[in-house]
Amino acid sequence: MARPSTPLLSREQILRAALDLLDRTGELGLPRLARQLDVGTSSLYHHFKGGREELVEGLRGLLTEGSMPTGPGQGEGWQDFTRRWARGYRAAFVAHPAAVPLMTAQTVTHPSTLASYETLAQVLHDAGFDDEELLHAVTVLDNFVLGSALDACAPVEVWADSGRPGSPLSRAIRATKAQPGDRSERAFHLGLESLLTGLERLRDDR
Amino acid sequence: MARPSTPLLSREQILRAALDLLDRTGELGLPRLARQLDVGTSSLYHHFKGGREELVEGLRGLLTEGSMPTGPGQGEGWQDFTRRWARGYRAAFVAHPAAVPLMTAQTVTHPSTLASYETLAQVLHDAGFDDEELLHAVTVLDNFVLGSALDACAPVEVWADSGRPGSPLSRAIRATKAQPGDRSERAFHLGLESLLTGLERLRDDR
DNA sequence: ACCTGAACACCGTTCAAGT
DNA sequence: ACCTGAACACCGTTCAAGT
Numbered sequence: 001m002a003r004p005s006t007p008l009l010s011r012e013q014i015l016r017a018a019l020d021l022l023d024r025t026g027e028l029g030l031p032r033l034a035r036q037l038d039v040g041t042s043s044l045y046h047h048f049k050g051g052r053e054e055l056v057e058g059l060r061g062l063l064t065e066g067s068m069p070t071g072p073g074q075g076e077g078w079q080d081f082t083r084r085w086a087r088g089y090r091a092a093f094v095a096h097p098a099a100v101p102l103m104t105a106q107t108v109t110h111p112s113t114l115a116s117y118e119t120l121a122q123v124l125h126d127a128g129f130d131d132e133e134l135l136h137a138v139t140v141l142d143n144f145v146l147g148s149a150l151d152a153c154a155p156v157e158v159w160a161d162s163g164r165p166g167s168p169l170s171r172a173i174r175a176t177k178a179q180p181g182d183r184s185e186r187a188f189h190l191g192l193e194s195l196l197t198g199l200e201r202l203r204d205d206r
Numbered sequence: 207m208a209r210p211s212t213p214l215l216s217r218e219q220i221l222r223a224a225l226d227l228l229d230r231t232g233e234l235g236l237p238r239l240a241r242q243l244d245v246g247t248s249s250l251y252h253h254f255k256g257g258r259e260e261l262v263e264g265l266r267g268l269l270t271e272g273s274m275p276t277g278p279g280q281g282e283g284w285q286d287f288t289r290r291w292a293r294g295y296r297a298a299f300v301a302h303p304a305a306v307p308l309m310t311a312q313t314v315t316h317p318s319t320l321a322s323y324e325t326l327a328q329v330l331h332d333a334g335f336d337d338e339e340l341l342h343a344v345t346v347l348d349n350f351v352l353g354s355a356l357d358a359c360a361p362v363e364v365w366a367d368s369g370r371p372g373s374p375l376s377r378a379i380r381a382t383k384a385q386p387g388d389r390s391e392r393a394f395h396l397g398l399e400s401l402l403t404g405l406e407r408l409r410d411d412r
Numbered sequence: 413a414c415c416t417g418a419a420c421a422c423c424g425t426t427c428a429a430g431t
Numbered sequence: 432a433c434c435t436g437a438a439c440a441c442c443g444t445t446c447a448a449g450t
Contacts, residue, residue, distance in 0.1 A: 003449075104307065150349070168330075416447105
């Protein structure tokens with residue numbers, strides 16, 4: 001076939017197919033992805049010269065662009081914005097569990113994801129956080145969101161059968177499983193609020 | 207050679223070689239590991255019938271057993287124990303950065319790691335946390351530690367060149383890089399203390 | 413620029429054969 | 432039980448050849 005007059009592929013198209021493959025099978029193999037697109041494996045390298053790593057980074061962009069706030073709303077306080085930032089970030093990952101290990105295994109280089117870190121930093125700066133506080137704040141929030149995403153994508157049963165059936169942990173899991181409301185989601189809320197008040201105190205105690 | 211009169215390998219030995227290989231090269235390939243041990247790849251499967259996954263789980267055990275507290279000390283409060291638990295957990299990972307993505311990509315099933323979750327739950331239970339609070343506490347701490355481990359193992363430069371050089375985030379990074387004290391470590395401390403007071407409030411506000 | 417097919421150096425896993 | 436070597440079905444990446 002050689003070069004077609006009109007391109008068979010585009011980054012967009014490949015990324016969508018990759019996300020679809022990942023959601024359906026939990027894996028992302030380049031040969032498999034290419035087969036899905038009715039194309040040779042090597043064709044993918046024309047659109048992602050960085051190979052698999054660049055493709056995964058593209059996925060990060062696809063996920064975060066749709067889900068993270070671009071800037072603070074009218075008169076929105078730093079706490080409210082930070083809440084939206086963290087929730088949006090986590091939501092982006094939780095919607096595609098199989099993508100999470102890929103994201104966490106690889107350094108963030110996607111511009112729009114990095115831009116959202118910048119935005120958060122800007123908001124905190126404007127709220128009176130100094131350099132060091134700001135950096136710690138961003139780090140802490142990033143840490144917590146990523147960890148929470150990992151947790152949300154793991155089965156609850158993980159800890160269930162860990163010890164004696166009467167142990168506090170397994171009892172707690174059974175007790176909590178009954179009630180509605182996602183365990184991971186509720187824990188995320190609790191942790192996020194704790195971090196927000198912790199950060200506020202950090203700023204004010206100076 | 208067939209079966210040797212005295213075994214050439216042991217789980218211990220394989221795990222140590224695996225950790226060594228991981229620390230040195232950042233990767234953990236079974237063929238490469240076998241070559242390192244002067245053994246055929248398939249020999250590994252006699253000691254880890256679950257294959258690579260079981261091997262990685264064994265690594266988790268190796269890391270956590272040496273680093274996590276087995277129980278509360280004499281008259282140690284829940285906050286102090288929880289601090290030790292979280293710090294030990296994180297330290298186990300941070301000492302072997304290349305192992306972190308492997309750990310986070312895979313469900314925890316190693317008994318001794320699970321036991322340490324049980325211990326934490328027990329301590330919180332004895333401190334008056336009810337089932338739901340306890341589960342949230344463990345989840346939140348777990349999330350934060352894993353996220354922090356991921357962060358600690360990533361290069362600081364990640365965010366450095368993200369936006370305009372004068373952006374708050376890159377300024378903050380430059381300002382903080384100069385001073386001693388590990389950024390990730392300090393952020394971890396801040397977040398952990400925030401979570402601890404958040405958890406205390408959760409328990410007391412009931 | 414964009415696709416192909418072949419080639420390369422790897423993977424993880426299984427299994428019959430040997431003691 | 433424990434090691435071997437061969438075999439299988441995969442990987443990710445590169446590259447000359449074609450338009």
